Amino acid sequence: MAKRERSLLIVNFRSAELAREAVASARQASSAPLQVVIVDNSCDDAELARLRDLDVLLIAAERNLGYAGGINRGVESCGGEVIVIANPDVVFGEGSIDRLAAALSEGIGMSGPALFWDIGHEWHLPPADPGSMGEKLSELAALRSSSWRARRERARARRRVRFWSDSSTRRVDAISGAVMCVDRAVLDSIGTFDEQYPLYFEEIDFMRRMHGISGIAYVPSAQCRHLYNQSASMDGAASLKYLQSEYLYYRKWYGARFVSLVGRFGRDPHPPLFAPDLEGSAIPIEEPLDEVVVELSPSASFDSAAGHFPQSQEVAVPREIWSDHRGETLHARLIDRRSGRERRRFRLRKPGV
Numbered sequence: 001m002a003k004r005e006r007s008l009l010i011v012n013f014r015s016a017e018l019a020r021e022a023v024a025s026a027r028q029a030s031s032a033p034l035q036v037v038i039v040d041n042s043c044d045d046a047e048l049a050r051l052r053d054l055d056v057l058l059i060a061a062e063r064n065l066g067y068a069g070g071i072n073r074g075v076e077s078c079g080g081e082v083i084v085i086a087n088p089d090v091v092f093g094e095g096s097i098d099r100l101a102a103a104l105s106e107g108i109g110m111s112g113p114a115l116f117w118d119i120g121h122e123w124h125l126p127p128a129d130p131g132s133m134g135e136k137l138s139e140l141a142a143l144r145s146s147s148w149r150a151r152r153e154r155a156r157a158r159r160r161v162r163f164w165s166d167s168s169t170r171r172v173d174a175i176s177g178a179v180m181c182v183d184r185a186v187l188d189s190i191g192t193f194d195e196q197y198p199l200y201f202e203e204i205d206f207m208r209r210m211h212g213i214s215g216i217a218y219v220p221s222a223q224c225r226h227l228y229n230q231s232a233s234m235d236g237a238a239s240l241k242y243l244q245s246e247y248l249y250y251r252k253w254y255g256a257r258f259v260s261l262v263g264r265f266g267r268d269p270h271p272p273l274f275a276p277d278l279e280g281s282a283i284p285i286e287e288p289l290d291e292v293v294v295e296l297s298p299s300a301s302f303d304s305a306a307g308h309f310p311q312s313q314e315v316a317v318p319r320e321i322w323s324d325h326r327g328e329t330l331h332a333r334l335i336d337r338r339s340g341r342e343r344r345r346f347r348l349r350k351p352g353v
Contacts, residue, residue, distance in 0.1 A: 006101060007035040007080030011070030012088045014042045016050035018227065019088035023054055026084070029092035032101075037077050039070040067177070068193035068202035075187065083187065085180045089227040092179075093121065099222035100181035103169055109186030109214030110207065112175025113222035114166075118318040121223050123296065123306045124164040130173035131204045133254050140265045153302075154340035161293055161337050164307045172218045173211075177203030178226045186214045194252075199241035201249040208253065227324050228306070275300065275331060275345040282314040283332050283346060289313070292334045292343065296321075300331045300347075307335075322350050 008026050012019045023036055036056040040048055041064045051058055057077055065073055071085055082101045096113050103111040115125040129135065142149035180203060190209050193202050207216055251259045278284075283294055289310050296317065297305040308315060317330065333345035 004032075004081040004101065005035070005079060006030060006032050006082045006084065006097065007037060007078035008084045008086065008097075009071065009074040009078055010036070010038045010086050010088050011067050011074065012038055012040045012042065012047075012051070013064065014044065014047055015088040016042075016047050019051060020054065022086060022088050022090050022092070023056060025090075025092040026086070026097060029095060030097040030101075031095075032098075034097070035079055037074045039065070039074040041065055041070050066195060066198060066202070068195045068197055071202075072192045072195065075192075078184070081184050083182050083184055085177075085182060087178045087226070090178055091119075091225040091227075093223035093225070096222040096224050097181070099219050100179075103217045103219045103222075104181065104183045107215050108171075108217045109183045109210060110175065111169075111181045111217040111219050111222075113179050113224045114218075114220040115176055115178060115224055115226040117226070117228050117296075117306045117321055119225060119320050120318065121225070123308050123318065123321065125176070125226055125228065125306050126160055126304050127163040127172075128174040128176045128204070131201065131208070131249060131253075132173075133258070136250065136262065140262065143265060153342070157295070157335045157340035157342075158338075160295075160305065160307055161335070161340070164293070164309070166218065166220045169217055169219045169221070171215050173216070174204055174207050175216055175218055176226070179224055183214070186210070189213055196248055196252075197245040199238060199245055201245040205249060205252070275333075275347040278332075278346045278348055282316045283334075283348075285310050285313050285315060285334065287334065287343065291337060293337055295333050295335055297331050298325065298327055302331065302333065317348060325350070 010019055010022055019038060027034055037059065038051060038056050039059045039061060040051065041061050043063060048060055059073060059077065061070065061073065075083065082104060084097055084100065100111045100113060117123040117125055138152055142152045190206065190213060194205050197205065210216065247259060250262060285292065292310065294308040294310055294315050295302060295305040328350050330348045331345065332348055334343040336343060
């Protein structure tokens with residue numbers, strides 16, 4: 001069977017060097033010819049100049065269109081029957097685009113890869129949050145009940161471990177917006193991405209609209225490195241835009257009364273737990289290795305965390321993670337694989353700080 005024509009669409013914002021690496025790795029990850037379209041939201045001639053020598057269709061947006069607007073603008077120029085939509089801060093692993101494209105079938109209109117924080121693909125990034133009402137209500141309950149908070153944290157940790165342990169392609173409610181492989185016919189039937197979101201939630205909104213039309217597949221054999229918010233961090237207002245987008249998403253799908261409830265009860269009265277500083281850069285593991293997972297997060301809350309299945313009694317954070325991380329500290333903890341309970345936690349300082 002002939003391979004369907006493929007397009008790669010990257011929406012760039014002040015990340016030209018990352019975009020160049022993404023394009024080079026994507027071409028290596030596809031055995032079929034790959035049309036490449038880059039929509040540049042930077043509104044910066046110097047940024048454009050760093051992309052002009054690539055063999056791509058380069059579209060210079062007249063203003064920052066946002067991720068959704070950039071996707072909509074770029075899709076118009078994509079000729080492929082399969083479109084891989086990606087952030088610029090992604091490095092595609094060997095054969096990853098072939099595997100994502102192969103996962104598309106009747107009933108599956110979108111697929112996404114396993115994402116990792118490190119070059120060696122040992123630090124798994126967390127699963128996508130599908131933005132459900134039930135999960136948001138659980139989060140609100142956790143802000144008012146320490147016992148519910150503990151149960152919720154354990155359940156979320158167990159879900160992450162199961163997700164990181166997956167080895168077979170399966171249907172999911174959502175995948176990360178960092179890499180989305182979409183069947184063009186399905187995309188056309190759903191329509192454009194909603195451009196009301198300043199940043200974040202546009203992909204979850206789109207996937208929610210997909211559910212009555214087609215399914216979504218998680219493909220763990222397709223592996224990519226994602227530099228964990230490097231592109232978004234170039235936008236100094238990213239945190240504010242996240243909150244604005246979250247508000248718009250829940251208002252759209254659950255109504256003004258639900259948004260009002262979230263606003264009244266959405267302040268977290270529980271400070272993050274104290275964690276001792278570690279001497280040196282290695283995380284010590286006293287427990288049997290097959291009993292624990294190491295979680296690593298920029299935040300002491302561990303609402304979002306990367307996971308590593310340890311192979312030795314000392315686990316060092318890879319140099320490239322420290323290099324890409326813009327802060328001076330990272331938080332680490334050991335999680336019991338079966339119960340999701342936290343055993344120990346540490347605070348790590350960037351080497352040389």
